[in-house]
Amino acid sequence: MQNEEGDSDCVYSDDLKSLNSDCDSENEDCDFPKHNPKTDVLNPKLVLGMIFGNKKEFKEAVIANQATIGKSIEWIKDDREKARAKCRKPECKWKILGSLMQRDTLSFQIKMFESEHTCFGWNYNNESVNASWIARRYVDKIKSNKTWKVSEFRDTVSRELQLHVSMHQARRAKEKAIAMIDGHINDQFSILWDYCNEIVRSNPGTSVFMKLTPNETPNKPMRFQKIYVCFATCKFGFKAGCRKIIGVYGCWLKGTMYGAQLLSAVTLDGNNNIFPIAYAAVEKENKET
Incomplete structure (x- = not known):
């Protein structure tokens, strides 16, 4: 069985869904799904074995996936080789582990995934969603409407994501999105x-x-x-x-x-x-x- 720290990546058990050692990242016969950061931004799907371009893509996809269902997560292991997260509610069994593929120095793969939440309720104050994440999600809309009022932008984000977004957070998100479009003003x-x-x-x-x-x-x-x-x-x-x-x-x-x-x-x-x-x-x- 997968241990609590998630250090054994390729063990399969009925309680915790992990990659089977017969079909791991070194097996050429395994056809794992690949995450597309251009098309899978708004509502990315997560499945066991999915491959990401790097750790950053993996973490952003996990946060976006959970934000769309009103769940807040925390990263309990985050180093160069592995990133492991669990639901912020202690009683919930949801957890995920991604790590570097052995034959690739950058690509990340989901090695363990318990996808079902055993907790209830929608988290309107999601600590996983910050200004940078909002900026990346709404950069295309802001690009077509740079004069978008911060108050209207905040209302749109709050309504679409069903989250509480402060004026300060909305303002920072818009500034970051414009910097992504035009480059930082200092540059x-x-x-x-x-x-x-x-x-x-x-x-x-x-x-x-x-x-x-x-x-x-x-x-x-x-x-x-x-x-x-x-x-x-x-x-x-x-x-x-x-x-x-x-x-x-x-x-x-x-x-x-x-x-x-x-x-x-x-x-x-x-x-x-x-x-x-x-x-x-x-x-x-x-x-x-």
């Missing part, structure tokens, strides 16, 4: 010099100025403060056919993580239409900017 700042150089290269005569400030943390890269851009074509158009009157408009960039203000210098062309001259992203509108 975007790190390539600003490349952006400036590309503007000048592809638009000769363009003026680009960027100012940085020292980082408060020692030995860290300098921090972005402001940027000014005036395209060569806008310079030429202003000099050739616009009124020599310049107006400045500003708006707060409230949707950003760090906050800023976007300033734009405009004038009127010969048709009395607004003509953009330059723009700048600054920390705030003052005499210096």
Whole structure:
């Protein structure tokens, strides 16, 4: 019989469903089902012997599978080679064990699985479901609707998953999903010099100025403060056919993580239409900017 720590992976018993030693991960004749992380995200199925690309895929599939039936689990063994979980309710017999396949250094396989819960009730405060998990589950929906209000997003998640989701958790989940789509905002700042150089290269005569400030943390890269851009074509158009009157408009960039203000210098062309001259992203509108 399988011992309590789950160290004997290939023993079969009537009480605990485990892989039979005659049909284990080394047997080429065994046709084990394989988990598809692209198609089996929302409601993955778990069966004894199923193979996953790595341990992360295995754990995410287990959490998703249990969340869809309102169960909360805990990982009682989680190292490089094995991951073992059980239901959070002590009296419940549900448990699962996944471990590395012997002939593969990454692939994980379900070696032991007791799939039936002997506990009752739906867990609306599921500790297994965190912001990262919600972000991965809803990243496609957020990608098509980045302006989705956090309150509406929270209501949708709570209704579809039948879980209690706080505003803080929903906000973090949306931020993580957007970071998965666009890349983390800090990574975007790190390539600003490349952006400036590309503007000048592809638009000769363009003026680009960027100012940085020292980082408060020692030995860290300098921090972005402001940027000014005036395209060569806008310079030429202003000099050739616009009124020599310049107006400045500003708006707060409230949707950003760090906050800023976007300033734009405009004038009127010969048709009395607004003509953009330059723009700048600054920390705030003052005499210096």
